[in-house]
Every structure is written in C-alpha cells, then in structure tokens.
Amino acid sequence: MSGQRIIGLTGSIGMGKSTVAAMFARAGVPVFDADAEVRAMQGLGGELNAAIEAVFPGSTGPDGVDREALGKIVFADPEKLAALEAIVHPAVGERRARFLAKHASAPLILFDIPLLFERGGHAAVDVIVVVSAPADVQRERVLARPGMSAEKFEHILALQIPDAEKRERADYIIGTGTSLSVTQEQVERLIETLLSDR
Template structure:
C-alpha cells in the first residue's frame, strides 16, 4: 500500500523546492495549494466563496487571490470559513490523485497547513522543512508582491517550527539547498529500510 509522506513548513521555508526534489528522485508529489487553486476555479466553489466573501474579490468572474489572501490573513474567522469551503474539495481531489499513483511505494502530500488542517493524521510520516526567519522573509519578498509586515502576519497565522517539529518524523533544514537535498536522499534511504522491515 502506498505510504503518504506529509511535507510541511512555514511560509518561505522552501517546502515546494524540497517537494520538487523528491519528485526529481521519482516520488510523485501532490501540492495542496495547487489543488486548491484548481478547485477554486470550479463553479460550485466560486458560488460558495461569493456567498461568504461577496462579489468584490472577483473580476470578470475570476477570483482575485491576492484580495482574498488580504482578507483571510487578517481575519482568522474568514480563514476558517474559506478552509471549510476548500479543504473538503482538496481532500476529494487528492484521493482521486492518490488512486492514480497507487503503484508507487511513497507519495508526497505537500501542504503549508498540514497540522492546522488535521491532515497530518492521514500521513504515515511527516517531514517539516525549516529555515531561519530572516531567510524565509527574504525568500517571500523576492517571490511575492508583498511587504515584510504582510509576511510576518502570515507567519503568525501558521504554527511555529517548534510545534511542527514536535509532531514530525523528520526535519529538513533548508538554509542551504545542497545540504537540504542530501537530507532528502537520507530520508528516502531510511524509508526504504523501514519498508523492507515491515
């Protein structure tokens, strides 16, 4: 049976880079955020989002994700409401994807809020990707059209590294990509040994 490896980390930790490296090594990867983006284009989800957030976050019936992010990352209740719409649909999408990859020993389920959403309970192993806060802020500022204050606000909405690490089987420090890639290879070797023993 395919083992699900949850991969998580705070904003700017570089978890998607690590996920892509697992993929290069032959491990299929499901990126929850990409699943959510796809789902948020479906008509029934658009209607549910309009009901909760109104028409103003849509332009020509296309969701303005940055406007939505501005609302939910400043209001925990709104974030909870959005998650209640999107998470069940992402779960269904992932289950379909998992069936398509059932011939693989492992798959990666990459999600920023793996713990907050409770999805970690469905994983056989969990990996947390970490990096120092300043490096994370710098990465997000380079990547997104945002401010330092907005990045810090989003960090505060997520679990901190201590909480994630305490519930993880493996930790990858992603301050240096070469070292982080070496950690990925080590983890896969450990998982192969566990698989042979089971």
C-alpha cells in the same frame, strides 16, 4: 513493514518546502500539492469560483478568483476565513482521494501541506517531514516576494505553529539553509531510508 507510506511535508512560509517537494517529485515520488490544487480550482473556469463569488461577492473576475481581493476579505476575519475553508477543504479532500486511488501502487506518496499541523492533517499521514531554515534566511526569502511586507509576514507567522515546535513534532527534518545540492542529498537519503524501512 510493507505497503504504501504517506509522507506529510510541511514547513513555515519561506522555508523552501516547494523546492523540497519538487526534489521528491523528480525522484519519482508522486506529490499532491494542496496549494496547487486550490489554485487550479480557483483559476480560469475553476469549479469553486461560483461558490466563492456567492459567499464573497466581487472576489472573482474573468480569470477566476482574484486572490488578492479575496485575501483582503478573509485575511483578518476568522469567520470569513472559516467560510472560505468550508468551500475549499471538502473539494481538496475529493481531489486527494482521487490522487491516492491513481497512485495506489506507489511505495511512497507525498502530501505537500503548508498547514499540516494547524489543520490536523498530520493525523492522516505516516511520516512527517518538516522543511526548515534559519529565521534570518526565512525572513530574507519571504520579504523578497512580490507584494510581501514585514507586517504581512508577521501576520502569516502568527497563524502558523512556530518552526521550533514543528521541528520537535517531525519524524525527519530537511534543512534548506545551505546549498541546493546539500538539500538534494538530504532528500535522496530520506527516500532511501523510507523505502528500506517498508
């Protein structure tokens, strides 16, 4: 097989997906981080701020979108969440297209997409890699985050496809329940495998 391969990297909250994405990036694989793009478009001078403020008055401030305030508005309201996604997703799609054009000659591209299965993004990638850790490790990591509560964690989990199902649907699984060096070795082996399979 020849040509570029697009890796879809996903994993439930607290599984270590950002850490693994950074390992791919350090190994020279261009990484498109959907969450980082959204933060940039909602930050100071962000291109989506006016549209978000128009639909959700009071959700932006001098530094851009107040993510906590916006979260409270859309957190438990599917209709409002859908309205927000209708603003955000097309803009992310445009940035992704520009990213692909910029890296057209790279043998591997990685899309870091938290809700890869939940939003149907798995159909647009060639290889699915799921980052996973034991449930107790995941819980400990998430509850250590600022502003996180057990209730909020459970709500986020309820919105995500269970880890076991993601693992079943994965082409490859990167385990993060061990040391960083072991995770790094898994990433390096996977990159070698994907390059040799082209």
